[in-house]
Every structure is written in structure tokens, then in C-alpha cells.
Amino acid sequence: MRVVLLVALLLFALVPLTSSQALIQNVIYNVQSVKGVFHSNVTNENYMVGCFQGDVYVWENTSPVLVGQGVIGSAGLEGDYVVIEGYVVVNETPFLRMWVLNVVNNREIEIPISTNYTLVGNVGDYLFLEYNSSSGSSVTALNMSTGKFVGVSDYLGQGKVGVKMLNSTEDSANLLIWSVNGGVVQVSLEQLFVYSGTLLSGPPTTLVSSAGKLIEVHGGLIIEGPQSYIITDSGKVLYVPGLTEVNSAWIEGNTALILNGSSLVIASSSVSVIPLPSPGQLAIPGPFNLTYVVSGDQTYVVRGSTQVSSITFSASSLLYESQGTAYLLSQGLEEMNLFTGEVSSTPIQGNLEGFIPLQGGILLYTLVNDQVYVYSASSPGFTASITLNYPGYWVLELGNVEVNVTGTLVLTLPSGEYTFTVRPEPGYNVITGEISPTNSTLLLTPVKSLYTLLIVGFGAPYWSLEIDGHLVNSTGLVVLSESVGVYGFSVIPPEYYNYTVKVITGQLSQGQVTVTPSSNAVTLNGRTYRNVSLYVEINFTEERFPLRVESQIPFTLNLNGTPYNVTGNSTLYLYPGLYYVKVSPPNGYNVTYPLKVVVPLNSSLTVIFTKSQNVTRNTVNLTRTTIPPSSNVSSLGENSTTQPAQILTISSFYVKVITLIIFLAVAIIIGLKVR
Numbered sequence: 001m002r003v004v005l006l007v008a009l010l011l012f013a014l015v016p017l018t019s020s021q022a023l024i025q026n027v028i029y030n031v032q033s034v035k036g037v038f039h040s041n042v043t044n045e046n047y048m049v050g051c052f053q054g055d056v057y058v059w060e061n062t063s064p065v066l067v068g069q070g071v072i073g074s075a076g077l078e079g080d081y082v083v084i085e086g087y088v089v090v091n092e093t094p095f096l097r098m099w100v101l102n103v104v105n106n107r108e109i110e111i112p113i114s115t116n117y118t119l120v121g122n123v124g125d126y127l128f129l130e131y132n133s134s135s136g137s138s139v140t141a142l143n144m145s146t147g148k149f150v151g152v153s154d155y156l157g158q159g160k161v162g163v164k165m166l167n168s169t170e171d172s173a174n175l176l177i178w179s180v181n182g183g184v185v186q187v188s189l190e191q192l193f194v195y196s197g198t199l200l201s202g203p204p205t206t207l208v209s210s211a212g213k214l215i216e217v218h219g220g221l222i223i224e225g226p227q228s229y230i231i232t233d234s235g236k237v238l239y240v241p242g243l244t245e246v247n248s249a250w251i252e253g254n255t256a257l258i259l260n261g262s263s264l265v266i267a268s269s270s271v272s273v274i275p276l277p278s279p280g281q282l283a284i285p286g287p288f289n290l291t292y293v294v295s296g297d298q299t300y301v302v303r304g305s306t307q308v309s310s311i312t313f314s315a316s317s318l319l320y321e322s323q324g325t326a327y328l329l330s331q332g333l334e335e336m337n338l339f340t341g342e343v344s345s346t347p348i349q350g351n352l353e354g355f356i357p358l359q360g361g362i363l364l365y366t367l368v369n370d371q372v373y374v375y376s377a378s379s380p381g382f383t384a385s386i387t388l389n390y391p392g393y394w395v396l397e398l399g400n401v402e403v404n405v406t407g408t409l410v411l412t413l414p415s416g417e418y419t420f421t422v423r424p425e426p427g428y429n430v431i432t433g434e435i436s437p438t439n440s441t442l443l444l445t446p447v448k449s450l451y452t453l454l455i456v457g458f459g460a461p462y463w464s465l466e467i468d469g470h471l472v473n474s475t476g477l478v479v480l481s482e483s484v485g486v487y488g489f490s491v492i493p494p495e496y497y498n499y500t501v502k503v504i505t506g507q508l509s510q511g512q513v514t515v516t517p518s519s520n521a522v523t524l525n526g527r528t529y530r531n532v533s534l535y536v537e538i539n540f541t542e543e544r545f546p547l548r549v550e551s552q553i554p555f556t557l558n559l560n561g562t563p564y565n566v567t568g569n570s571t572l573y574l575y576p577g578l579y580y581v582k583v584s585p586p587n588g589y590n591v592t593y594p595l596k597v598v599v600p601l602n603s604s605l606t607v608i609f610t611k612s613q614n615v616t617r618n619t620v621n622l623t624r625t626t627i628p629p630s631s632n633v634s635s636l637g638e639n640s641t642t643q644p645a646q647i648l649t650i651s652s653f654y655v656k657v658i659t660l661i662i663f664l665a666v667a668i669i670i671g672l673k674v675r
Contacts (some may be wrong), residue, residue: 025363025376026062034372035084037354037365038077043103046356048365048372049075049084058082058101067099067108076119080104081144083119083127100127100144109147121165123173126194130156130163137161139175139192141199154192154201157181162216166235171195176235177204178214178221185214185223187231207237218318219251222258230256230267240267250283250318257283257291264293264302272305284318284326286338287411288403292326301341301400308400313343320357323381324414327355327362335379337414340399348375381412384440388422388431391450391517392484395423398435406485450481451515451533453506454522460499460540464492467513477524482515482533489513496543496576496600506534544573545600551607553589558582559597566607574599581605588612 034050048059051072057064070088077083084099098111117129117140126141136158141150156163159181166174171194178187190204212225220232228243236254245261258265259280266272282294291302299313313336315328321338328334332347350368361378387408388394396403398420403409415437422431422444431444455478457463465472468487472478490511493499505522507514518533549557554567559579564572576599585591592608 023376024373026374028059028062028372030370031372032370034353034365034367035072036075037356039356040077040103042080047077047082056084056099065101065106067101068110070097073116074118078119079122081127085117111147120163121168121173123168123194124170139163141194150197150199152199154199180214184211189235207231215246217249217251222246222249238267240265240271247279248282250285252285257285259283274302274305276300282315282318287324288401290401303402311341319355320362323360323412325379327377333364333377335377339401339413349373379414381414382437382440384411384413384435386442388444390424390445392425397421406483450483451518451531452529453480453482453534454529454532455536457538460494460497463494466490466492484515484517486512486514491538493540497540498543499538499540502537504535504537505532508536542575544575547572547574547599548604550604553609555583555586576600583607585609
């Protein structure tokens with residue numbers, strides 16, 4: 001077998017290549033049917049699932065791994081696991097089976113099942129699987145560490161149900177679920193959790209519930225009907241009126257290209273409808289605002305909302321687009337340069353069974369006489385940049401692309417040489433040149449003018465400004481320098497503040513500022529600013545919030561030192577903050593109240609007065625007794641009596657003499673000690 005494979009590869013290597021760079025990379029022998037091809041981000045290898053003579057195989061590149069015997073119904077790859085659903089026949093009786101291959105260690109398990117499952121995704125070591133029963137559709141989880149299903153399933157609904165996993169963590173996942181029941185299409189989001197081997201679900205959020213026809217397309221869903229919607233794979237909902245004849249669609253991110261009869265509908269944040277000469281059958285997204293629409297044997301080139309040209313070209317389906325190249329299927333593999341519209345073709349043998357997108361290329365799997373040919377088509381791109389240091393918009397014309405640019409434009413182009421034209425604003429010469437992989441970084445007209453934006457704020461201690469996605473914090477004056485263009489503009493006030501914007505100079509409306517060339521001069525705080533394109537004043541006012549004061553009687557309320565006369569139940573309007581409360585009760589009342597309130601957290605303040613109780617007080621009169629100077633005090637006994645005390649009076653002369661004698665005595669003693 002190895003010798004045959006080597007000879008075959010040698011023969012294919014000698015076959016002349018076409019201009020599209022496509023060639024047969026591998027041949028896989030002994031394959032009767034292919035049920036899926038996948039690329040694993042875990043092992044970075046390619047996998048194909050198929051059957052041969054009743055055996056079920058998973059080929060890792062070209063190496064077969066036998067996982068069981070039976071017939072395959074569906075296959076998928078999620079995380080570490082290739083999941084195959086099918087059945088085996090025992091004594092002419094079919095029995096449902098599931099085969100799972102761990103691509104990391106090539107460990108396979110075979111699980112008897114009671115119903116058909118479809119792989120949804122994985123959450124940690126659990127595989128989420130969708131299945132149908134007589135009551136409707138449900139999701140369950142398979143524990144890969146035990147090979148057993150959890151005991152609880154999550155019911156999705158009746159009718160035709162589809163489900164897609166948007167994202168997952170180690171224990172939860174968000175699911176996009178859609179169903180059609182009685183002509184009504186319902187699309188919802190639901191979060192599932194795996195906790196201790198049990199499947200739990202959060203309440204579903206309905207995104208759309210509308211009568212119509214459900215169409216599944218690349219990147220999302222379309223509801224065609226009286227009320228038409230687009231639901232992207234990320235869960236974003238776009239309302240697009242008038243979808244009654246959808247032929248084809250392609251959703252990339254949050255932008256949808258829809259062929260609706262003889263119109264091209266482009267829906268993102270807004271909706272554009274472009275009339276076509278005839279009904280389209282395939283929409284191909286190009287770079288910037290470029291779209292190719294295949295209609296019969298003609299392909300229309302649409303730029304923005306206008307058809308600009310057409311080429312003789314036809315294709316049946318778009319497989320993949322990367323780095324400026326679209327890979328399409330027609331009689332063979334078609335590779336379209338999305339910048340120029342040029343097409344190269346490569347014949348392929350057999351029927352296309354699947355493809356694997358690569359960075360800058362694609363792998364095609366075709367089946368011919370029990371052999372799978374793996375075609376590799378490669379159109380590697382290169383990164384190019386053109387910088388025009390110029391104060392304003394300029395236009396780049398390159399192939400079918402015509403785009404307005406400011407500053408630097410970065411392109412990813414398929415390999416080749418391109419002639420381009422740069423058209424600055426009037427007053428500057430047109431620039432032409434060539435760009436290629438060896439001449440990919442261009443700097444033209446190295447003069448760039450900047451214009452001044454002045455934004456002055458009043459009435460707030462601090463505030464913020466967001467311009468062109470950049471956040472600027474300020475306490476008063478913001479000075480910015482910007483080139484000519486349109487920028488997003490929004491003011492972020494402090495909490496509990498409102499504001500008004502007054503435009504003194506310049507253009508500001510609907511959240512956008514238009515910067516235009518200007519020679520205006522503005523003087524602020526003694527400084528002169530030149531080339532002012534925008535001068536804006538923002539006045540902030542702090543909000544007041546109601547505080548309901550509950551009381552039975554009038555009184556004076558003191559909040560942070562400010563008195564308020566309150567007569568019964570009243571409402572005060574206060575600035576947000578912490579207020580310390582003080583109440584002086586009227587005579588005859590006791591009072592109960594909170595010591596502080598927080599506005600606007602506390603919306604009411606209750607002050608309770610209670611009448612004071614009458615309390616009888618015994619007053620003790622204390623009489624000060626003065627002893628006469630002539631009294632005399634004797635020792636007290638049982639029969640003691642008090643006589644006037646005799647007061648010894650010493651004249652001031654004798655006091656002075658005694659003081660002098662004491663002083664002389666102390667001096668003599670000190671002198672003797674010193675001696």
C-alpha cells in the first residue's frame with residue numbers, strides 16, 4: 001500500500017499546475033463514503049470521517065483509525081472529540097450507536113444509544129447533544145470521563161428545532177435556539193450549566209417571534225415574511241423590511257448580504273437596497289464596500305449602493321474567502337481576486353465531499369472510485385500599507401476597489417503586482433504607483449495638518465469625554481488635535497449630573513463631530529489656540545432628588561447645618577450625598593429620627609414626636625450657714641453645746657516679723673552646710 005501511495009504521489013507531482021496554484025496534496029484510499037472533514041485546533045491536524053466495507057474510520061490526515069462497524073448518520077468534531085452517530089445491524093435489526101474518538105490520545109469508545117443525536121458543542125468534559133422525541137427537541141450532555149449521559153435533558157420546544165452553541169466555559173454554554181411551529185418562527189438565547197453531573201438551564205430570552213419562513217445561511221438565520229429579520233451567529237438581531245424572495249445570503253459578523261429577487265440588500269447598522277439587472281443567485285463579499293453578485297453567466301460588481309460593472313463569470317457556491325481571495329465552486333475550483341475580480345480555475349475530479357479552510361488557502365476533499373483526493377489551493381496574501389499624511393480624506397482606486405481613506409490604509413492583497421491611484425482633495429496632484437510584495441509599504445506626501453478641538457466644561461468637579469472611541473478625563477478644559485474627518489463624540493457626565501452642549505464654533509450633531517480645515521483663533525485663560533475647528537461649551541447641572549419627610553407636627557429640620565421648616569408631611573429636593581440629621585423638638589415633646597440619610601438611596605425620613613410625661617420633682621433648698629466670728633467650738637458629745645468661736649487675730653506687723661525670722665534661720669542653716 002505504501003509503494004502504491006508513493007507512486008501515485010510521484011505521478012501527481014509531475015502533472016503540470018494550472019494558474020490557480022491548486023494541486024493534489026494527498027490521496028486517501030479505501031473510502032466508500034465521506035461524512036465530514038474537520039480541522040482540530042487542539043492537534044492542528046485534519047480529520048476525515050467515512051466508511052469502507054461496513055467499517056467506520058477516522059482518518060488523521062491519511063492515517064486511518066478504525067472506531068467500529070456500522071453505518072454513519074452524522075459526524076462532527078468538538079474540542080478533543082470526533083463524534084460519530086449511526087447504527088449497526090445485528091441479525092438484520094438496526095441498533096443505534098455513537099462512536100467517539102479522542103484525537104489527543106486516539107482512545108475510542110462505542111456507546112449504545114436510543115435515539116439519533118446531533119453534536120452541538122462541548123463544555124469541559126461534557127459533549128452537548130441535541131435529539132428529537134415525540135414531544136419535541138431537547139439537549140442533553142454526555143460525560144466523556146464516564147461515557148454516560150446526564151440524567152436530565154433541557155427541553156427546547158416542538159416543531160423543527162435547530163441549536164447552535166455561541167460560546168462556552170468550563171461549566172456553562174450559551175445556545176442560540178430556533179424553531180418553526182405553526183408557521184411562527186421563534187429564536188431565543190438560553191444558558192445551560194453542568195453542575196455535579198446535572199444539566200441546569202437559565203430562563204430563555206426570546207430574540208424574535210414572528211410568522212414567516214426560516215432560512216439558514218452562512219453566519220446566521222433569516223426570517224422571510226411580513227416582518228423579516230436577520231439573526232447573526234452572535235445573537236444580534238437586525239430588522240430588514242421587505243424580504244419576500246430570498247435567493248441567497250451570506251452573513252459575516254454583523255453584516256448581511258441578501259439576494260432578494262432582483263435586489264441586493266446590505267444590512268448592518270443600516271439597510272441598503274441595490275437594484276440588479278436580473279435576479280442574483282450568489283453574493284460574494286469583497287473588501288470595503290465591494291460586493292460581487294452572480295446572476296446566470298454574469299457577475300455584477302457593486303460598489304457601495306451602485307452597480308459599476310459586470311464580468312462574464314458564473315459560480316454555484318461560495319466555500320470560503322480569506323486574505324482577499326474567494327474560493328468558489330463551479331465546474332471546478334474557482335479562485336477570485338476580490339480586489340480586481342480576476343478569476344483562475346482549476347479542474348477537480350469527483351464530487352466535493354467537504355473542505356477545510358486554511359489561512360491563505362483551502363483543502364478540498366473529493367471522492368472518486370473509493371479514493372479521496374485532497375486538493376490544496378493556496379493564494380497567500382501579503383500585507384500592504386499606504387500612508388498619505390494629508391489633512392483630509394483621500395480616495396484609493398485599486399482594481400474594483402474605490403475607498404475613502406484618512407491616514408494609513410492597510411490592505412491584505414493576494415500575491416501579485418497592483419497599479420493604484422490616490423486622489424487627494426482638490427488642490428493636490430493625483431498620485432499613481434505600484435504596490436507588490438517587494439514594495440508593500442508606501443509613504444506619500446509627508447505633510448499632515450492637525451486642527452484644534454476645544455471643549456470647555458462648567459459646573460462639575462470632573463467629567464469625561466469620548467471621541468473616536470478614546471476616553472479623555474477632564475476637570476475643565478480639553479484640548480485635542482485631530483485631522484480632517486468625522487469622529488464619534490459623546491460626553492460622560494459625573495453621576496447625578498445633566499448637561500447641555502453649546503457649539504460656539506464648528507460642526508457637532510447627532511453624536512459626531514466633523515473636523516474641517518480652519519484658521520480660527522480662540523483665546524482662553526490668557527492663551528491663544530490656533531486653527532480651531534471646534535469650540536464647545538458644556539454646562540453641567542447637578543440633579544436633585546426628592547426626600548419625603550414624614551411628621552405629625554411642624555418642626556425645624558437641620559440637614560448638614562441647613563435648617564428647613566417642615567409643616568407636616570413634606571418633600572425636600574436635595575442634591576445627592578450624605579446628610580446628617582438634627583431635630584430640636586418643640587417644648588413638651590420627645591423626638592425619634594435617623595441620625596443620617598443618603599440621597600437618593602434613602603427616599604424618606606420619618607421623624608416621630610411623643611409628648612413628654614409630667615414628672616414631679618422634689619426641690620431641696622440648701623441654706624448656707626455662716627458661723628459668727630465670736631463663736632467657739634467644743635468637742636461634741638451627747639450633751640455638747642455650740643458656743644460662738646473665738647477668732648485669733650494677728651496684726652500684719654507681727655506677720656512681717658515672723659517671716660523675717662524664718663528667712664534668717666533658713667539662710668544660717670544653708671550657710672553652715674556650705675561651710
